[in-house]
Amino acid sequence: MSDHLTPPSAADVAAIPVTAAQLPQSMLERFAREVAKYPAEQAQSAVIACLSIVQQQFGHVSVQAEAAVAQYLGLSPIAVHEVTTFYNMYNPQPVGKYKLNVCTNLPCQLREGVHALAHLEKKLGIRMGETTPDGLFTLQQSECLGACADSPVMLVNDRIMCSFMSNDKLDALIDGLRAAAGQAQEGGQS
Numbered sequence: 289m290s291d292h293l294t295p296p297s298a299a300d301v302a303a304i305p306v307t308a309a310q311l312p313q314s315m316l317e318r319f320a321r322e323v324a325k326y327p328a329e330q331a332q333s334a335v336i337a338c339l340s341i342v343q344q345q346f347g348h349v350s351v352q353a354e355a356a357v358a359q360y361l362g363l364s365p366i367a368v369h370e371v372t373t374f375y376n377m378y379n380p381q382p383v384g385k386y387k388l389n390v391c392t393n394l395p396c397q398l399r400e401g402v403h404a405l406a407h408l409e410k411k412l413g414i415r416m417g418e419t420t421p422d423g424l425f426t427l428q429q430s431e432c433l434g435a436c437a438d439s440p441v442m443l444v445n446d447r448i449m450c451s452f453m454s455n456d457k458l459d460a461l462i463d464g465l466r467a468a469a470g471q472a473q474e475g476g477q478s
């Protein structure tokens with residue numbers, strides 16, 4: 289499970305730009321490649337891709353970063369903010385190493401989705417929307433993930449879909465992620 293979001297350091301957060309000119313050159317080059325996929329008059333269609341690039345680099349999309357993307361694409365800041373608040377894959381603030389999104393939409397509610405969320409809250413010792421003190425896990429609710437028949441379902445770090453998440457499977461997942469994080473830390477120290 290290597291494809292995870294890395295929370296930014298305090299220095300990273302402080303360095304988040306306010307204007308497009310303050311964005312890293314490497315990021316602007318990636319923006320340009322996304323914009324080039326659209327006709328010139330539709331450059332704004334690259335907004336989702338540009339915001340994803342920001343999140344990959346900073347770990348979240350701050351309002352300052354939204355403003356910078358808006359300026360780059362010729363959009364109003366509120367238009368960009370509407371995008372980041374519509375899609376819950378965007379993190380408005382730093383999240384844990386593992387972001388867990390449990391679907392609690394109606395079909396999943398009818399098939400244990402809420403119980404899965406409650407089980408995770410108990411196991412992690414946090415409430416929905418919070419991050420564990422060790423910075424490992426952020427727990428969130430999610431809208432329909434398009435796999436209602438597999439409920440309870442959850443998404444890890446916006447990419448890895450987990451189906452039929454019984455309490456036993458949830459426990460195994462959390463324990464496995466904790467172990468992987470511990471090994472990664474030990475590997476980094478050796």
Ligand code: FES
Nearest residue numbers: 391396433435436
């Ligand atoms: S309602 Fe949960 S995946 Fe569709």
